[in-house]
Amino acid sequence: MIGDFPQLLINGLLAGTQLAVPAIGFTTVFAVLRFPNFAVASHATIGAYAGYLANTAFGLPAGAALLVAFLVAGLFGVASDEIVLRRLRSSGPLTVAIASVALTIVLENAVRFGFGNDPRGYDLAVLRDWRVDLGWLGLVRIGPQQVINAGAAAIAMALLFGFLGFTRTGKMMRAVADNPMLAALKGINAETVARLANFIGMGLAGYGGMLIAMDTAVDPLTGFRVMLSIFAAAVVGGLGSIPGAVLGAFVIGVGEEMSVLLFDPTYRTAVGFFAILIVLTLRPRGLLGERAV
Amino acid sequence: MENYLLAMAVFAGCYALMALGLNLIFGLAGMVNLGLVGFFAVGAYASALLTVKLHLPMLAGWAAAIALASLLGAAMALITARLRGDYLAIVTLGFSEVIRLAASNEIWLTNGTDGISAIPAPGRGVLSPLLFNLQFVVIVWAVVGLAAWALARLSAAPFGRVLRAIREDDMIAAVAGKRVLAFKVQAFALGAGLLGLAGALYAHFNAYIAPDGFQPLITIYVVLALTAGGTGTMRGAVLGAVLVIALTESTRFFGGVIPWLKPVQFAALREAAIGIALILVLYYRPDGIIPERITPQEPA
Numbered sequence: 001m002i003g004d005f006p007q008l009l010i011n012g013l014l015a016g017t018q019l020a021v022p023a024i025g026f027t028t029v030f031a032v033l034r035f036p037n038f039a040v041a042s043h044a045t046i047g048a049y050a051g052y053l054a055n056t057a058f059g060l061p062a063g064a065a066l067l068v069a070f071l072v073a074g075l076f077g078v079a080s081d082e083i084v085l086r087r088l089r090s091s092g093p094l095t096v097a098i099a100s101v102a103l104t105i106v107l108e109n110a111v112r113f114g115f116g117n118d119p120r121g122y123d124l125a126v127l128r129d130w131r132v133d134l135g136w137l138g139l140v141r142i143g144p145q146q147v148i149n150a151g152a153a154a155i156a157m158a159l160l161f162g163f164l165g166f167t168r169t170g171k172m173m174r175a176v177a178d179n180p181m182l183a184a185l186k187g188i189n190a191e192t193v194a195r196l197a198n199f200i201g202m203g204l205a206g207y208g209g210m211l212i213a214m215d216t217a218v219d220p221l222t223g224f225r226v227m228l229s230i231f232a233a234a235v236v237g238g239l240g241s242i243p244g245a246v247l248g249a250f251v252i253g254v255g256e257e258m259s260v261l262l263f264d265p266t267y268r269t270a271v272g273f274f275a276i277l278i279v280l281t282l283r284p285r286g287l288l289g290e291r292a293v
Numbered sequence: 294m295e296n297y298l299l300a301m302a303v304f305a306g307c308y309a310l311m312a313l314g315l316n317l318i319f320g321l322a323g324m325v326n327l328g329l330v331g332f333f334a335v336g337a338y339a340s341a342l343l344t345v346k347l348h349l350p351m352l353a354g355w356a357a358a359i360a361l362a363s364l365l366g367a368a369m370a371l372i373t374a375r376l377r378g379d380y381l382a383i384v385t386l387g388f389s390e391v392i393r394l395a396a397s398n399e400i401w402l403t404n405g406t407d408g409i410s411a412i413p414a415p416g417r418g419v420l421s422p423l424l425f426n427l428q429f430v431v432i433v434w435a436v437v438g439l440a441a442w443a444l445a446r447l448s449a450a451p452f453g454r455v456l457r458a459i460r461e462d463d464m465i466a467a468v469a470g471k472r473v474l475a476f477k478v479q480a481f482a483l484g485a486g487l488l489g490l491a492g493a494l495y496a497h498f499n500a501y502i503a504p505d506g507f508q509p510l511i512t513i514y515v516v517l518a519l520t521a522g523g524t525g526t527m528r529g530a531v532l533g534a535v536l537v538i539a540l541t542e543s544t545r546f547f548g549g550v551i552p553w554l555k556p557v558q559f560a561a562l563r564e565a566a567i568g569i570a571l572i573l574v575l576y577y578r579p580d581g582i583i584p585e586r587i588t589p590q591e592p593a
């Protein structure tokens with residue numbers, strides 16, 4: 001049992017890196033627009049399908065297909081906000097949150113309408129697992145695809161941190177997230193920043209959705225299945241905090257893997273829920289978040 | 294056809310009961326609950342298991358369904374009551390998923406995805422199907438009527454006024470000396486109890502439950518029912534539930550109209566229609582068909 005520990009830890013860290021991408025997307029939208037956008041699930045699915053089309057129908061390599069996944073999901077995010085959610089903002093965040101649940105059902109079924117329920121796979125080279133001997137810790141197997149995915153996730157995160165930290169637009173976004181009123185006084189256009197947040201947030205959801213789908217399969221519920229883990233990562237890290245979402249994703253990723261030591265593997269997704277409950281009871285603002293009241 | 298219509302009347306009653314439960318939690322107290330189907334499932338399983346495995350009478354099953362759902366609702370409210378509504382939305386949504394997960398995996402208890410069958414109900418197999426359905430319509434709608442009446446009384450009572458005050462601004466309610474947390478927990482528990490009861494009624498009428506029957510879409514049906522009918526009013530909640538059933542069931546018959554649609558595409562369209570309907574209602578009729586009217590009290 002305990003001999004599985006290094007293997008589970010590695011699996012968890014790799015899974016956490018992938019999970020961090022959509023979790024950042026979710027938390028970014030929350031930071032700027034101040035409501036939990038449940039449509040992150042369907043946008044992850046849309047990204048997975050966009051990448052699937054780019055990869056199988058147009059023959060693009062996986063890296064380019066990931067870019068397509070980001071762009072398409074991002075554009076869907078902006079469009080769905082413009083068409084559906086923006087008009088409801090004046091009715092309060094809860095109304096928008098409820099509408100985003102309705103939106104995710106509509107989008108998920110649009111995908112189902114177009115592609116059916118059958119799971120599909122990407123056109124990827126099948127690689128053999130690496131076996132690494134850790135001496136007295138035992139032998140671990142590492143899937144090259146998972147490492148590639150984690151690398152792709154790390155690249156996306158590095159680009160995002162660079163963008164937020166060093167570009168003018170990125171700083172504008174952080175200003176609005178930090179204090180919308182002050183940002184408005186400084187002449188920052190809140191609507192532009194909101195659009196940008198939707199584009200980046202939902203784009204990352206799509207990018208992450210494709211990463212997760214490469215690991216599993218593409219079907220209309222790809223995003224929905226990981227939704228709870230995404231929320232958990234964001235809440236554990238602190239809603240609205242991007243570094244928090246990364247940390248939270250590692251906690252959830254490792255937690256889900258480690259849970260098999262104690263529980264039946266089918267309960268993996270329940271880990272996220274209980275992590276949310278524990279964090280909300282003990283430290284509601286999350287590991288790195290601001291206040292939650 | 295009569296049997297079908299009566300069965301739909303029973304389902305509409307279950308939805309109405311859920312809409313009433315949500316109305317207490319969200320409509321009056323302003324707490325969002327996106328895990329309705331979870332409480333519904335808890336009630337259904339509690340009553341089904343007690344009557345099938347322990348052979349308890351049906352009413353005991355219903356009482357247990359209410360008690361268990363209330364207990365879970367209270368716990369949920371206790372954990373999140375101090376936090377912003379966003380957290381409650383996430384927690385309740387997660388709750389319903391975990392319930393479905395547990396229902397599929399705790400095979401020793403719930404029979405897993407095979408579900409529980411032969412859930413007893415008075416008169417099943419003895420009465421003709423028509424009479425049996427008719428009897429259940431009467432039972433369910435009597436419960437709905439009773440619940441709507443009791444909640445309307447409660448809503449007009451000081452308890453309801455405090456809940457509405459909390460919904461509008463819980464800080465002011467607290468300053469006015471109301472124990473906000475206690476009121477929130479009570480409202481959530483009571484509302485969740487109704488959701489559980491709706492599940493129990495459904496289980497005994499349907500005679501069969503399985504995790505597949507507790508899809509998140511049901512939550513959206515109920516949210517749509519309450520929003521369309523009129524958040525905050527009991528008549529609105531009931532009316533909305535009837536309309537939602539009418540909408541979802543009538544679209545079932547359009548399947549043959551567009552012959553080139555595959556069944557999966559048709560199913561997708563029907564599900565999407567529910568989401569679109571909710572969004573449209575939020576745009577054009579956010580107060581619902583029967584809007585809540587608060588009559589200002591004459592100063593004494």
